[in-house]
Amino acid sequence: MFTETHQKVTADHLSRDAFLYVRQSSLRQVFENTESTKRQYALRERASALGWPIERIHVIDSDLGRSGASAEGRDGFQQLVSEVAIGHAGIVLGLEVSRLARNNADWHRLIELAALSHTLILDEDGIYDPAHFNDRLLLGLKGTMSEAELHVLRARLQGGIRNKARRGELELALPIGLVYGADGSVVLDPDRQIQDTLRLLFVSFAECGSASAVVRRFQREGWAFPRRIRGGIGKGELLWATLDHSRAVQILHNPRYAGAFVYGRTRGGRNAQLKSVQHKVAREQWHVLIRDAHVGYIDWEEYERNQATLKQNVGGFGEASRGRVPREGTGLLQGRVVCGLCGARMRVRYQEVEGRLEPYYQCTDAVVRRAGKLCQSVRGRPIDEAISALLLESVAPAAIEVALAVQEEIAGRLEQAETLRASQLERARYEAELARRRYLKVDPDNRLVADALEADWNARLRQLDALQREHERQRAADQGLLGEEARGRILALAKEFRHVWNDPRTEPIERKRMMALLIEDVTLVKADRVSIHVRFRGGKTRSLLIDKPKPIAQIRKTSPQVVQTVDELLETCTDRQVAARLNELGYRNWQGQSFTFKKVIVLRNAYHLKSRFERLRERGMRTGDELAKQLDVCPTTIHQWGRQGLLRRHLYGNNHRCLYEPVGEVLVTKGAGGRYGSRSPTLIAVSSTTQGAI
Template sequence: MSTDRYQKVTPDHLRRDAFLYVRQSSLRQVFENTESTKRQYALRDRAVSLGWPIERIHVIDSDLGLSGSSAQHRDGFQHLVSEVAIGHAGIVLGLEVSRLARNNADWHRLIELAALTQTLILDEDGVYDPAYFNDRLLLGLKGTMSEAELHVLKARLQGGMRNKARRGELELPLPIGLVYHPDGSVVLDPDQQIQDSLRLLFETYRQTQSASMVVRRFRREGWLFPRRIARGIGKGEVHWGELNTSRALQILHNPRYAGAFVYGRTRVGRKADMTATQLKVDQADWQVLIRDAHVGYINWAEFERNQLSLKQSATAFGNLSRGTMPREGVGLLQGRVICGLCGKRMRVRYQEVSGKIEPYYVCLDDSAHRAGKPCQSIRGRGIDDTISDLLLETVAPAAIEVALAVEDEIAERIEQANAMRTKQVERARYDAELARRRYMHVDPANRMVADALEADWNHRLRQLDALQQEHDRQRQSDQGLLGDEARARIRALAEDFAVVWNDERIEPVERKRMLGLLVEDVTLVKAQRISIQVRFRGGRTTSLVTDRPRPIAAIRKTLPDVVRTVDELLETCTDRQVALRLNELGYTNWRGQSFTFKKVTTIRIAYHLPSRFERLRKRGMLTGDELARQLGVSTTTIHIWGRAGFLKRHLYGNKHRCLYEPLNNVVLVPGKGGRKPTSPTFIVAQPTEQGAI
């Protein structure tokens, strides 16, 4: 073996450099398995004995603490491969194959490059030339065994963990609110504020069935939520901060809060860049599920109900998303409308109409998935009103019970909020007292430390004062909600469910939640009229038919009675007088506004009604200029005589715009001196047989 070993090392190999690759799988091995590291560095002596000078032996140890399961993120191994590929390496040294790679793809790539560049590989057993078939076969077997060894090690460790998990004895990291007792059992966190925060989260979700509503309530009330540091600096410490939706969803999806021991909720997968990622596993595929294994904040039945409601809350196309949780917006049937043409769920689109936000129920399934046209789009205001009337007829007998339940719920929420704020004040008072004790125990001569502790004490006192003031203010506000006047108002509303339903103080999301307790879904078909199929909880159905919403052009169109009245009034009135007369008769436009001169003019032009001027001219009325030419006087004189009442005139515009009745067979008798009199004298001329005057 030794002779063969030295025959493989040729002068050509010695002209190139030697590369020693050193690796440990984890930082723990680097600090604890020091002998293995020393053995790897000792391979430099083997290279020296083969003829390489010490200054040409390069040690690559930048991969210490990295796993050899993949070449990804191993810069040292990538550098080694590049040196082999360009022919700089005469020999590659490694304690064993597993130090170089535990992945056959990486290992065989290195062997291929070494064979092409005539590079030797050395381990504790000897020197190998990948260009020789026997050596290459042996190196391949060693690589396969190294990869299999990694699998065996993992299987052995995971088998022991699974066996312990089947008994429910495997200690897994616990979420916030649960801790391990010294005897190994799982108990609730002894911090009462942490318990109350989690109970309040589950209670709020039980009432709202929405994780977003839970977060909004915590933000609105100013409540903080705990978070335990899992790793790094401050590991195990509890920090208080704002609750976000992602955190709330993690808690609602975690079965440990239901008292269940679970193993195998996630598995490790690989992304396109071969980086590890956590993949969720369906509940049916969990490896271990032991219900009631320890105490929890909710029971298993409630946990399953929460999972179902969370699944329904996911916004998506298709039948599975029917009955989604109530959200913002005035559309009453949001999430419960089914297209009667294709059977898919209709979505809600909001549009501003006349300064108001109006809902439209639109089926976009074909448009979204097949680039087609929407099946149907229906304005939702009339549909919502029809369903509201149906609900008022259905649930009116239970109105009193509903209102009393609302009163009890308000009282319970106020008590919960007061308890949470009291816990926050107590914690702030404890932090301030702790800061005071730290300051009192410091050496007064050490001013640098004393000043910092004094500043921290003052900061804690300011936080305590702000929390106390906010607590007092909120408590006074809550007392108004529970006062006698508020209770009397709630009981008064209970006598008429219609008043409760139509009360402006009721948020749209609350109406949707009440609707969801009674209605499963509503199917719409838009034709000449809109067909409504209502399916109640329990299977009972009701069919309704309503008129299609009028187009906005038809809504804005002036009523025929108004047009007819305007036409009649124009015979004797001007546009301005017509507007006044219409207002006296109680007419309004489509917006409920009174008529003005401009509105009447617009109606007259739109419906091609003859104007007052045209009507007077048709009846033979003359303008001032025409009558002046007939009488041989100036136009000004005609207007003066008209205002004095000597001529009969008819107004068609403002006070100065008028037409005059014609003076047939009448002549003007002039005064003395040829001057026309101020008070004209008219005589009737008798025509001759030839028609001359």
């Protein structure tokens, strides 16, 4: 073997450098398996015995504590591959194949590069030239065995872990609020404030039905939420901070709070960038699920209800659950309208009508999925009004019982809040007392430490004082909610439920939440009339039939009675007089506004009514210019005679726009000054209507 070894090492190999690769799989092995590390460093003597000077033997040990399952994250191995690829390495030394790589892809890439660059590989058994078939075959077998060994080791470890998990004895990291007791069993955290906070979270979710609502309640009341540091500096310490949505959802999804032991909720994998990630799996694929394995904050039935509620709250991602969570907007039936023609859920679209947003319930399933047309579209306001009337009719008999239940719920919430605030106040007192004891124990001459401890004590005292004032303020406000006056207001509110429902100050989202407690869904069918089929919770149904909402053109159309009245008034009145008379009679336009002469003009033009001018002309009335030409006088004289009452005139516009009745035989005596003299002429005429002298 020695002769064969020296036959493989040539002058070309010795002209290049030797690279020794040292690796241990974990930091624990680095500190505990020191003999293996020493054996790997001892390979430098092998390289020196083969003829490499000690200064040209490079040791790559930057991967100590890293797994060889992949080349990712192993900078030392990447450096070694680069040196082999560019031809700087004459020989690569490793205690065994498993030290270099436990992945066949990485191992064979190194062998291929070594064969191309004529680089030798040395392990504890001998020297191999990858350019020779037999050596490359042997190295390949060793790599396969190394990868298989890793699989066997991993399977053995995983088997032991799963076997222990099936018995429920595997110790896993517990969420906040659960700790391991002295005997290894899972118990509730002995900190009473942590227990009360977690119970309040689950109670709030049961009342609100939404994780976001729970977070808003915690923020509104100023309640902090606990968190333990899992690693790094301060590991195990307890911190109190604001509750965020992701934290609330994580707690609600965790079955450990229901007293269940769970193993295998996630699976390891790699993403497109080949980075290790954890994927959540369905409950059916969990390795172990043991119910009632230890104490919890809720029971399993409540946990199941919470999961169903959270799944329902994921709006917009499922055909059956889309839009069920009440959101902004005035559409009362948002997320609960079903198309009676195709069975799909209808969406809500808002359109500005008369200066406000009006809801429209539309079935867009064919448009979105098949590029078709709208199945049906119904204006939402009449539908909402019909459902509101039905809801008021159904709720009215139980209004008092609901009011009493609300009173009890308020009392329960206030008691929970009082308990939690008392816990926060007690913790603040303890921290202030602890800061005081620390300050009293310090050496007075050590002013650097004493000043810092005194400042911390003062800060704790200020925090305690602020919490006490806030606690007193909240207690006073809570007493107002529990007094007889508040109880009377709630009962009166129940009796006036109809006014509360119709009060503009009631938020639409609150109406939707109240409606969701009674109504499961509503099916609409638009034909000559709109059919409304209501399905209540519990299975009871109710059908309604309302008139189809009129289109905007029909709504804006003036009633025939108003048009007829205008037509009759135009026989004797001007546009301005017609508008005044319509207002006296109490008529209004489609917007509820009073009439003006401009609105009368628009109405005449829209319905092709003859104007006052046209009606007078048809009756033979003449203009001032026509009459002046007949009487051989100037138009000014005609208008002057009309104002003096010498000629009968009829107004058709303002006080200056008029037509005159025709005259018969005319005798005009001109005064001094001729035809256009300043003196008024004498008019003797026989009217065609009066046959008299003027």
